[in-house]
Amino acid sequence: MARPRVTLRDVARRVGVHPSTVSRALNPATRGLITEGIARRVTRAAARLGYRLNPIAYGLKTNRSRTVGVLVPDITNPVFPPIIRGIEDALAEAGYTAILANTDNDAGRERVILENMFARRVDGLILATARRRDPVVERCIAEDLPAVLINRMVDSGAVSSVVNDDAFGVQLVVRHLIDRGHTRIAHLAGPLTLSTGNARHRSFLSALKAAGLRNDARRVVACGAFSESEGRLGFLELWRRDRSFTAVVAANDLLALGCYDAARELGVRVPDDLAVTGFNDMPFVDKLQPPLTTVRIPHYRMGAQAARTLVARLHNRDAPVEHVTLRPELVVRASTAALEAAGRGTARVRAVRSAL
Amino acid sequence: MARPRVTLRDVARRVGVHPSTVSRALNPATRGLITEGIARRVTRAAARLGYRLNPIAYGLKTNRSRTVGVLVPDITNPVFPPIIRGIEDALAEAGYTAILANTDNDAGRERVILENMFARRVDGLILATARRRDPVVERCIAEDLPAVLINRMVDSGAVSSVVNDDAFGVQLVVRHLIDRGHTRIAHLAGPLTLSTGNARHRSFLSALKAAGLRNDARRVVACGAFSESEGRLGFLELWRRDRSFTAVVAANDLLALGCYDAARELGVRVPDDLAVTGFNDMPFVDKLQPPLTTVRIPHYRMGAQAARTLVARLHNRDAPVEHVTLRPELVVRASTAALEAAGRGTARVRAVRSAL
DNA sequence: GTGACCTCGACAATCGATTGCACGGCGAGG
DNA sequence: CCTCGCCGTGCAATCGATTGTCGAGGTCAC
Numbered sequence: 160m161a162r163p164r165v166t167l168r169d170v171a172r173r174v175g176v177h178p179s180t181v182s183r184a185l186n187p188a189t190r191g192l193i194t195e196g197i198a199r200r201v202t203r204a205a206a207r208l209g210y211r212l213n214p215i216a217y218g219l220k221t222n223r224s225r226t227v228g229v230l231v232p233d234i235t236n237p238v239f240p241p242i243i244r245g246i247e248d249a250l251a252e253a254g255y256t257a258i259l260a261n262t263d264n265d266a267g268r269e270r271v272i273l274e275n276m277f278a279r280r281v282d283g284l285i286l287a288t289a290r291r292r293d294p295v296v297e298r299c300i301a302e303d304l305p306a307v308l309i310n311r312m313v314d315s316g317a318v319s320s321v322v323n324d325d326a327f328g329v330q331l332v333v334r335h336l337i338d339r340g341h342t343r344i345a346h347l348a349g350p351l352t353l354s355t356g357n358a359r360h361r362s363f364l365s366a367l368k369a370a371g372l373r374n375d376a377r378r379v380v381a382c383g384a385f386s387e388s389e390g391r392l393g394f395l396e397l398w399r400r401d402r403s404f405t406a407v408v409a410a411n412d413l414l415a416l417g418c419y420d421a422a423r424e425l426g427v428r429v430p431d432d433l434a435v436t437g438f439n440d441m442p443f444v445d446k447l448q449p450p451l452t453t454v455r456i457p458h459y460r461m462g463a464q465a466a467r468t469l470v471a472r473l474h475n476r477d478a479p480v481e482h483v484t485l486r487p488e489l490v491v492r493a494s495t496a497a498l499e500a501a502g503r504g505t506a507r508v509r510a511v512r513s514a515l
Numbered sequence: 516m517a518r519p520r521v522t523l524r525d526v527a528r529r530v531g532v533h534p535s536t537v538s539r540a541l542n543p544a545t546r547g548l549i550t551e552g553i554a555r556r557v558t559r560a561a562a563r564l565g566y567r568l569n570p571i572a573y574g575l576k577t578n579r580s581r582t583v584g585v586l587v588p589d590i591t592n593p594v595f596p597p598i599i600r601g602i603e604d605a606l607a608e609a610g611y612t613a614i615l616a617n618t619d620n621d622a623g624r625e626r627v628i629l630e631n632m633f634a635r636r637v638d639g640l641i642l643a644t645a646r647r648r649d650p651v652v653e654r655c656i657a658e659d660l661p662a663v664l665i666n667r668m669v670d671s672g673a674v675s676s677v678v679n680d681d682a683f684g685v686q687l688v689v690r691h692l693i694d695r696g697h698t699r700i701a702h703l704a705g706p707l708t709l710s711t712g713n714a715r716h717r718s719f720l721s722a723l724k725a726a727g728l729r730n731d732a733r734r735v736v737a738c739g740a741f742s743e744s745e746g747r748l749g750f751l752e753l754w755r756r757d758r759s760f761t762a763v764v765a766a767n768d769l770l771a772l773g774c775y776d777a778a779r780e781l782g783v784r785v786p787d788d789l790a791v792t793g794f795n796d797m798p799f800v801d802k803l804q805p806p807l808t809t810v811r812i813p814h815y816r817m818g819a820q821a822a823r824t825l826v827a828r829l830h831n832r833d834a835p836v837e838h839v840t841l842r843p844e845l846v847v848r849a850s851t852a853a854l855e856a857a858g859r860g861t862a863r864v865r866a867v868r869s870a871l
Numbered sequence: 872g873t874g875a876c877c878t879c880g881a882c883a884a885t886c887g888a889t890t891g892c893a894c895g896g897c898g899a900g901g
Numbered sequence: 902c903c904t905c906g907c908c909g910t911g912c913a914a915t916c917g918a919t920t921g922t923c924g925a926g927g928t929c930a931c
Contacts (some may be wrong), residue, residue: 166887177911194909211634215580216887218571219916232598237798240591244617256635259615261600278567279612370879379875416802419801441799446772448804521916533881545920550879571918613890772923 160515165210173204182203194264218280227469228276231258231287232264237441238458239287242309242401245462246285253470254284257514262288269295277302283469286421289313291354309465312354312482321465321483325355326385328454329362330369331489332408332436333450339495341406345378347393347418349385349410351396355379357412362435382414390417398425405433406495412437412444413449415494436497449493456487521566522731527839529560537561541568560630570646571858586621586651587643588687590711592799593642594814598665600642601818609826611638618644625651633658639825645669659829665821668710668838675828677821677839681711685718686725687845688764689793691808693726697762697790701734703749703774705741705766712737715766715794740771746773754781761789762851768793768800771807771850791849806848813841820829 162243177195183189184201204210218224229246231239258281260272269288276284283305289296291314299306300317308320336344346363349356360381367374379398381461383506384391391411396409398421409415415437424428429435430449437444437453444451464483472475472478524678527534532553539545540557549557560566574580583606587595603613615639616628625644629651637659645652647670655662656673664676692700702719705712716737723730733756738745746769753763754777765771771793778785785791786805793800793809800807820839828834 164887168887174927178888179890183910186889192909197909211630213575213887214635215574216916218885219569219575219918220889222916224571234596235798237593240596243590243615247615247617256614256631260601260614261603268920274567275607275612279570296560311738365748389618417804427896442591443802444797446775446799446803448802475560493548520917524917534918535882535920536880539880548879553880568918572886574917575888575918576917578886718930 162456165208166213167210168203170205170208171244173208174200176201177277180426185210186351187435196253215499222280223282224280225255226279226281227255227257227466228279228281228284229259229287230262230269230272230284233261234259237443238310238403238456241458242287242462242465244254245459245464246309246466249376249463249466250470253466254471255466255470264288266294273298274397277304282473283307285309285465285469287297289354291357305469305476307465307469307472309461310355313410314354316482317480319468319481319483321461321468321485322354323456323461324484324486325358326362326365328438328456328487328489329359329408330366331487332438332452332454333363333370335353335368335491336408336434336436336495337372337405337491339406339434341374342372343378343404344372344403344406344408345397346380347397347407347409347414348379348381349414350383353383353385356410363408369483375401378404381411385413387413387417387420391421394418394421395425407433407435409435409437412439412441412451412453415453419447430494436495436499438491445492447494452492452495454487455490457485461485519570521564523566526557526561526564526566529564530556533555535639541566555739563725578636580636581611582635582637583611583613583822584635584637584640585615585643586618586628586640587615589617591613594666594795594812597603597814598643598821600613600824601815601820602665603818604629605819605822606826609822610815611822611826613641622650624686629654633660638829639663641821641825645710646708647713661825662834663821663828664823665817666711670710672838675819675824675839676842677824677835678710678811678816680840680842681714682718682721684794684843685715685764685811685843686722687809688794689719689722689726691845691847692762692764692790692851693708693728695758695762696789698728699731699760699762699765700728700762701753701762702736703705703746703753703765703770704735704737705738705770706739707740710739712766719764731757734740734760738766741769742768743769743773743776746770747777747850750774750777751781752772761788763791765791765793768795768797768807768809770808771800775803786850792851792858793818796846801848805850808848808851810843810844811846812843817841 167178167181171181178192181201184193185205190198190464191249196485202249214225227250247466250257258279262269283306284299286295287309289308289311293313296318298314306318308318310322312320330458337426340403342515351360380393380396382393390409394417407418409418415435418435419429427433440453442454443454468481522539523534527537540549540554541561546554548784561786570581585602597698606613607739614635618625618628631851641663643665644649645664645667649669651672652662652669662674664674665858666678669674704716705783719870720730736749736752736807738749746765750773763774765774771791775785783789793807796809797813824837
């Protein structure tokens with residue numbers, strides 16, 4: 160039997176005071192208004208009866224739901240689960256609950272979901288879906304709903320965000336490749352409409368420049384999406400344009416996977432003929448053949464940080480906009496290893512090419 | 516500015532009727548009580564004003580939250596995201612929202628989370644965490660909270676469930692191996708305290724029996740958890756006991772991954788010396804070297820089905836307990852391919868072994 | 872023409888909390 | 902001893918919906 164829940168009145172009756180007194184005694188912010196003795200008796204009685212605040216009633220009265228909406232493109236993409244765990248763990252700590260939704264990067268779906276979030280009276284939003292100019296973000300600003308972006312940013316910078324230091328990550332990769340003797344490095348960029356794709360692309364160009372390498376426009380292809388199939392197509396396009404590169408910096412692991420596919424089709428061997436790097440360090444990329452050199456992003460920490468930033472804003476409506484950047488680390492694996500040891504170069508690549 | 520939301524009273528005022536009339540006109544179940552003409556005017560006005568039911572107020576009054584708790588062990592485990600998507604998509608269709616929580620298989624955490632779910636007044640629970648005898652499930656029964664189990668079952672069968680047909684899946688795998696010429700087949704079982712580990716183990720034994728193969732107890736090892744490291748240890752134990760088997764049926768993909776690791780350490784080649792099969796068809800196991808033969812479980816459909824079962828129960832409190840079983844399919848890849856073609860057998864395995 | 876019945880919608884209570892306001896009692900100061 | 906002020910608590914309104922009850926008005930039969 161669902162025993163009836165204990166309410167404020169029950170506690171009040173038990174102690175012999177008015178419900179409002181109980182409410183005040185139990186609320187840390189107003190507890191000071193109540194005589195210490197009574198407050199203690201209330202607390203004890205509440206504990207004994209097993210009183211729990213009814214969040215629904217609380218929400219109705221205060222118009223706060225202690226609930227946060229979390230929008231991700233697709234939870235099935237393995238970068239998001241750790242982010243989500245980070246968010247949920249940090250939110251739980253502050254007494255908030257997450258409501259998750261997948262947008263599939265579909266603007267229509269996004270609108271519906273957003274509508275639903277508003278209806279559910281979420282106190283704030285964490286968005287992993289932002290485009291560089293984003294209607295959802297603008298709506299949040301217009302409606303004055305606190306939001307924090309994660310993983311991506313909007314160009315205007317008007318909303319708090321927690322992102323990976325993409326520039327630093329790309330730098331790590333490029334330096335690593337140069338250390339391995341590469342000078343002709345191609346880039347398989349992500350969609351330039353996403354801040355990640357854009358930032359990594361720009362960072363790639365400046366990393367080349369910083370190393371004194373010339374930038375050949377033929378060696379950069381932007382993919383339409385962060386997916387394996389787009390990666391494959393992108394690599395084929397790179398290859399069609401010019402085959403003189405000895406390394407590819409893919410803007411994320413899925414694109415790198417596409418490179419593997421295309422390379423296999425073309426008979427190009429990784430890493431003997433070509434070095435490939437990814438970005439994200441998704442689960443299992445260490446199990447690929449060869450294991451993928453990539454950049455590990457602190458996803459869990461990013462999630463937790465985003466949640467904390469949002470909670471801070473929720474507790475203090477005019478906390479300043481904050482942009483947190485977390486440092487990634489390079490994970491070297493066999494897809495780029497032992498290059499100079501093999502003493503290989505263009506000649507070898509040419510041989511493969513003619514064998515096609 | 517957060518414009519004030521439109522309420523029932525606003526609509527009522529606009530049409531010139533009482534709020535209760537609006538409520539009834541908008542609720543399909545009670546709409547019949549209202550004259551068609553008024554009902555239409557109300558509907559139109561509501562649409563024009565952009566009225567949206569306030570779920571908080573609704574929840575307070577009806578003691579229903581249109582919210583469902585979803586407990587999974589760890590969203591980071593790649594089998595769960597598709598399940599969760601299935602759940603959320605199906606729930607959304609019925610106007611419900613999921614609240615997700617990760618238990619980490621920790622009973623203490625589970626209790627806290629459950630308490631929180633009760634406090635949030637979830638209308639029902641979907642559990643992917645059930646042990647064969649489970650306190651959470653018992654609590655749900657005691658409190659009369661509708662629940663549906665997914666992926667796992669409880670021994671008592673007292674709660675609805677949606678599971679994969681593990682027996683059928685194991686049968687597919689064993690038959691496939693036998694077709695490939697294997698007769699000495701080992702089994703790396705999961706924890707027997709979980710219904711999946713238990714069912715797959717039992718099915719393995721009966722599949723052997725059905726094929727007229729003898730069951731050698733040395734060829735079965737139960738792992739302590741569904742993890743790569745446990746899989747590795749389990750395989751080493753199998754190997755220590757007896758090396759005459761030519762194939763391993765792992766109870767899930769992570770265990771199979773552990774087999775790959777151990778095999779590599781021992782110098783055993785897959786599939787040339789040993790066939791390995793998994794279970795689940797996790798993302799990227801097709802990228803392993805060699806790609807893993809495994810059983811694909813319809814995770815998304817399971818999630819969706821679980822949600823629908825729960826919603827049915829929510830709409831009709833005495834819907835019968837229901838156990839749905841979904842059929843998996845065999846995905847043949849290189850980890851078991853072309854065995855008989857290689858004409859290999861014990862002799863070859865012996866050779867490898869002596870080479871250690 | 873009148874009474875019984877039925878239909879439709881208004882009224883008001885309610886869910887469980889928060890919070891502005893009023894009030895009673897007490898201490899201090901004149 | 903009276904009054905003023907303040908402190909601590911009770912009172913009651915409120916958030917936005919649902920729903921049992923009641924009454925007004927219309928219809929129909931006698």
